[in-house]
Amino acid sequence: MGDRPAADVQQAIDGVYRAESRRVLATLIRLLGDFDIAEEAMHEAFAAAVEQWPSEGMPGNPRAWLVSTGRFKAIDRIRRRAKYDVSLEDVAEQIESIAAEPAGDREGVEDDRLRLIFTCCHPALAQDAQVALTLREVCGLTTEEIARAHLTPASTVAQRIVRAKAKIRDARIPYEVPGRGELAQRLESVLRVVYLVFNEGYLASSGEALTRNDLSGEAIRLGRLLVELLPEPEAVGLLSLMLLHESRRTARASSSGELVLLADQDRSLWNREQIADAVRLVEAALRSGGAGPYAIQAAIAAVHAEAPSAEATDWNEIVGLYGVLATLDPSPVVELNRAVAVAMRDGPAAGLALVDGLLDRGELADYYLAHSAKADFCRRLGRAAEARASYEKALALTQQAAERRFLEGRIAELAK
Amino acid sequence: MWNWLPNDTFKDAASMRYLCLIHLDESRLAAMARDEVNILDARHLDFNEGLRADGRFIEAGTLEPASGTACVRVRNGRASITDGPFAEAREQVAGFCFIEARDLNEAIRLASRIPSANLGTVEVRACREPIQPRRK
Numbered sequence: 001m002g003d004r005p006a007a008d009v010q011q012a013i014d015g016v017y018r019a020e021s022r023r024v025l026a027t028l029i030r031l032l033g034d035f036d037i038a039e040e041a042m043h044e045a046f047a048a049a050v051e052q053w054p055s056e057g058m059p060g061n062p063r064a065w066l067v068s069t070g071r072f073k074a075i076d077r078i079r080r081r082a083k084y085d086v087s088l089e090d091v092a093e094q095i096e097s098i099a100a101e102p103a104g105d106r107e108g109v110e111d112d113r114l115r116l117i118f119t120c121c122h123p124a125l126a127q128d129a130q131v132a133l134t135l136r137e138v139c140g141l142t143t144e145e146i147a148r149a150h151l152t153p154a155s156t157v158a159q160r161i162v163r164a165k166a167k168i169r170d171a172r173i174p175y176e177v178p179g180r181g182e183l184a185q186r187l188e189s190v191l192r193v194v195y196l197v198f199n200e201g202y203l204a205s206s207g208e209a210l211t212r213n214d215l216s217g218e219a220i221r222l223g224r225l226l227v228e229l230l231p232e233p234e235a236v237g238l239l240s241l242m243l244l245h246e247s248r249r250t251a252r253a254s255s256s257g258e259l260v261l262l263a264d265q266d267r268s269l270w271n272r273e274q275i276a277d278a279v280r281l282v283e284a285a286l287r288s289g290g291a292g293p294y295a296i297q298a299a300i301a302a303v304h305a306e307a308p309s310a311e312a313t314d315w316n317e318i319v320g321l322y323g324v325l326a327t328l329d330p331s332p333v334v335e336l337n338r339a340v341a342v343a344m345r346d347g348p349a350a351g352l353a354l355v356d357g358l359l360d361r362g363e364l365a366d367y368y369l370a371h372s373a374k375a376d377f378c379r380r381l382g383r384a385a386e387a388r389a390s391y392e393k394a395l396a397l398t399q400q401a402a403e404r405r406f407l408e409g410r411i412a413e414l415a416k
Numbered sequence: 417m418w419n420w421l422p423n424d425t426f427k428d429a430a431s432m433r434y435l436c437l438i439h440l441d442e443s444r445l446a447a448m449a450r451d452e453v454n455i456l457d458a459r460h461l462d463f464n465e466g467l468r469a470d471g472r473f474i475e476a477g478t479l480e481p482a483s484g485t486a487c488v489r490v491r492n493g494r495a496s497i498t499d500g501p502f503a504e505a506r507e508q509v510a511g512f513c514f515i516e517a518r519d520l521n522e523a524i525r526l527a528s529r530i531p532s533a534n535l536g537t538v539e540v541r542a543c544r545e546p547i548q549p550r551r552k
Contacts, residue, residue, distance in 0.1 A: 122520075124520060124524075170542055170544075171520045171541075171542040172432050172519045172520050172542060173519065173520045173521070174518070174519040174520065174521050176521070182521075182525075
């Protein structure tokens with residue numbers, strides 16, 4: 001291996017970086033006890049690899065080499081620093097404790113990745129900080145990439161990450177996978193972050209781009225990692241749900257970037273491979289008995305995905321699933337979705353009665369999709385004036401450019 | 417970069433101190449029947465005893481209603497005294513529990529067993545200095 005051309009070795013190192021840098025970082029954080037020191041140590045380890053591997057050849061286990069090199073680089077730093085600062089009396093002890101800890105076998109390394117995920121998504125951190133930290137540390141995105149994806153200044157993202165790390169340090173958020181008693185609750189906050197990242201990419205709450213593929217793809221990668229490390233039914237359900245949304249990506253926008261409703265989508269554009277993968281996952285999640293809101297939402301999306309057309313959809317099944325979802329996770333938005341399914345099954349008048357009830361309760365008064373649904377029912381019932389008024393209310397409540405063009409189109413049609 | 421040592425974020429076995437501030441809606445508390453309040457008090461005392469037995473207890477207390485608050489500010493050497501600043505908050509600090517815990521997760525576990533957590537909100541705040549000086 002020693003005589004491989006340098007370019008080959010460089011390419012191999014790049015490959016190792018892509019495949020292993022997150023694992024190396026996760027383990028170094030455990031061994032060194034600090035995010036920033038671990039990151040610095042990891043970069044030094046890769047710098048050492050670039051220097052040594054071309055002449056000495058690649059080690060048999062590059063990851064173990066990188067972890068142990070990173071660890072010794074960190075210890076070196078501490079030793080050198082101790083020479084100039086006599087107040088650091090316990091340096092020797094710390095070095096010993098760092099050096100004595102086992103770097104971990106395969107299983108231990110995967111545990112480190114889970115520890116990293118749970119620490120980044122700790123519920124004591126603000127939600128936007130959880131998202132930024134997860135994208136930075138678990139996914140390896142740069143601060144600039146995260147900022148671009150969230151349409152946020154890089155300095156804001158950097159500050160969120162710095163503050164989150166400070167909180168982890170100061171409040172002493174531990175680097176651990178929660179025990180059985182807390183796992184379900186803590187997993188919830190991890191899944192929320194993953195789904196938030198996915199939706200940020202999929203829905204793009206503001207601006208021109210209807211989809212920001214990078215973030216959705218990143219969320220699906222995260223979802224797969226989570227299922228691999230911790231195959232809980234809800235993690236499986238979320239992965240299935242994201243794949244089902246993703247399978248419709250190309251059908252979701254017209255060539256000119258206009259939003260296409262589910263009923264009007266060209267179903268031949270749906271990604272059958274992703275759908276098959278997702279259906280297999282959601283069936284497993286439902287069979288396991290621990291299905292929660294994500295798995296039920298995936299089941300709903302799967303019924304749509306397997307229907308040959310909007311009319312031929314099993315709306316009765318969908319109404320039933322929304323009923324289950326409403327008991328697991330009661331929310332007016334779920335009730336709105338159920339109302340839309342009821343309208344498909346029983347006609348727009350039945351849907352309108354339910355949506356009017358919801359709007360009367362006031363909870364969805366500022367939710368554009370509630371007004372948009374009401375408008376659609378009125379339009380189908382031939383009540384043009386009411387339809388127009390509701391489309392206009394919906395228009396006033398959304399900034400998303402493609403959604404706005406869709407609503408404006410409907411209003412123009414009614415004026416004809 | 418590297419201007420400080422590994423601070424043992426995840427490693428140091430020594431405990432930290434956490435102040436658990438118990439926020440409650442006082443009007444709700446005032447509306448409770450006498451024996452309900454007695455039961456709550458008794459459960460708090462039990463909780464404190466449990467913490468003490470585990471070596472986790474530092475101090476705990478129930479506060480008089482927030483209407484008895486005095487706020488003191490010293491500016492340019494002069495003290496000004498006003499009543500409570502929290503007119504708009506629905507929940508007030510009604511009690512506290514000062515505990516020792518290994519890390520935030522353990523502190524959260526302990527705080528979630530504070531009987532009043534069922535009625536209001538417990539704010540768990542890490543205390544800055546470590547409880548023991550570093551071993552020499």
